[in-house]
Amino acid sequence: xxxxxxxxxxxxxxxxxxxxxxxxxxxxxxxxxxxxxxxxxxxxxxxxxxxxxxxxxxxxxxxxxxxxxxxxxxxxxxxxxxxxx
Numbered sequence: 517x518x519x520x521x522x523x524x525x526x527x528x529x530x531x532x533x534x535x536x537x538x539x540x541x542x543x544x545x546x547x548x549x550x551x552x553x554x555x556x557x558x559x560x561x562x563x564x565x566x567x568x569x570x571x572x573x574x575x576x577x578x579x580x581x582x583x584x585x586x587x588x589x590x591x592x593x594x595x596x597x598x599x600x601x
Contacts, residue, residue, distance in 0.1 A: 560599065563595075563599070564592065564595040564596070564599060565595075567591065567594065567595035567598060567599075568588055568591030568592040568594070568595045569588070569591060570591070571587070571590065571591035571594050571595070572584075572587035572588045572590070572591040575587050575590070575591075
């Protein structure tokens with residue numbers, strides 16, 4: 517019996533590619549489920565940062581100066597007060 521090594525090599529490589537695609541799909545599925553659990557935390561963090569930066573920008577703009585670290589600290593304190601922390 518004669519073996520066609522080219523066809524055998526292609527078949528084995530296609531099986532390996534299919535297995536790697538399956539493994540990556542399973543890994544991505546697990547990572548997405550972990551990320552979905554953390555979405556509320558990420559949303560809260562984004563809201564807090566937006567409030568703080570908005571406050572700092574507004575205060576600095578009303579006084580016609582650059583934003584300082586103190587403005588950001590006050591902004592984060594205000595955001596924490598709004599968000600009930």
